[in-house]
Amino acid sequence: MGASGDSVRIFDTTMRDGEQAARINLNTGEKVQIARALERLNVDVIEAGFPASSKGDFDAVASVAAEVRSPIVAGLARTKESDITAAGEALRGAARPRIHTFIATSPIHMEYKLKLKPGEVLKEIERAVKLARSITPDVEFSAEDASRSDMDFLTEAFSLAIESGATTLNIPDTVGYAMPYEFEEFCRTVITRIGRPDVIWSVHCHNDLGLGVANSLAAVRAGARQVECTINGLGERAGNASMEEIVMGLRTRKDHFGVDTNIDTTKFYFTSKLVSGLTGVPVQPNKAIVGINAFAHEAGIHQHGMLCNRATYEIMTPESVGAPGTDLHLGKHSGRHAFNERVEQLGYQLTPEQGALAFEYFKELCDKKKDVSDGDIEAFLLDRILRLTPEARYELKGYTVAIGSGGKPTASITLSHDGTDTTKAAVGNGPVDAAYRSIRKILPFSPELAEFRIRATSELADAMGEAHVILRYKDIKAQGRGASTDIIEATIRAYVEAVNRLYSVAAAKEVEI
């Protein structure tokens, strides 16, 4: 659904600018899951990727284009002819395709990065936008590093882009340099100088000084009617402006801005969790809107105020962003109906097959632990049900780990590959190190452990362990997740998954393993 009247269009770039920074690649299946969640959130535009950058990105954009129907699906392209044709090709199946082409307009980028004279940049813009427009009627042009560009040159560049067929013009604060009052004035000057009410003005603010959201909101005051942002503020360096903060800012202070968005804000909490779970990038507890503490009131004086009237300390309700109330614990007496209902309340939409599998696993889990928390359910849904490892080359068949105060930790791991089981053992500095050394003895290559995290799924003593691992080999990286009531098993599962994913990333990037 498009934005109506004078509302602000929400352009999500989680899967392009956000993923660019997530240290790992999301695979196509994961991008499709995020796209479905964004469609349910009712975003206006989904930027699904940068098709010319890799085969994986091309396929992901094509799959998202085929999957979602309501939002516009955008593909990013430099002004290069091959980038634009690749974007057009990837978007072929989209109900509402958009080509988003960009080139830098600031003196520093033109001279040192592009090594182009301003006149040559203008020629690039004209050629690229005309080509994009010959492929699709919906073309967005971005002047990268606009906020550090010369105003006269910038307005010339935007005018040319409009004459060449661009319908949305984006003013990025690429390096997060602008101050809100300054950016508001800057955007107002661009918009009034160009004076074209028939085009949409967009902004795209990075968060290097922590001002991405403030700058985006300031631009709305100046007339921007599209805001580019990401779930959880994921993005390059310090991130992009966070969608949930912008949208709740506009909604909560509609009196101030006089405009709103079409977003179904009750889907924020789930979408945030999904993006965090699939990318492995955690959400800080005190993150506005979606952090676990965003609606927690600790101080006695606050709690007293809340009991008298919630509005004393709450400017928006947890329900309005879909934050679940109490963490309901299920157990072995909970039936299929209660389980399915909780899964739905948590925001997951499973197919009947996934639902049946999830219930089976839930029952197995109930044999191992008394209470199954929301955190446990989310962890095993991500690990066992929604996990989309394209091809499991290696499968964990068994493990034993011995630790104690006497000797060095020892592990023995059995992996199956091509129908053959191989067992290797190793000692290590700890049980996880021993297990990972054993796995590396089985593999024909030796990946490097780039990141390792483990967390409990709830505050209870019998919580599940959820492990997250990033492996690096040559120039590529892949992540793996594992969840289990046994934390050692969780870490081994995460490692094996990361190995399997390294193979598919290597295939997509044509890297030999």
Ligand code: KIV
């Ligand atoms: O930050 C930026 O300028 C970008 C553009 C490609 C829009 O991401």
Ligand code: ZN
């Ligand atoms: Zn950006």
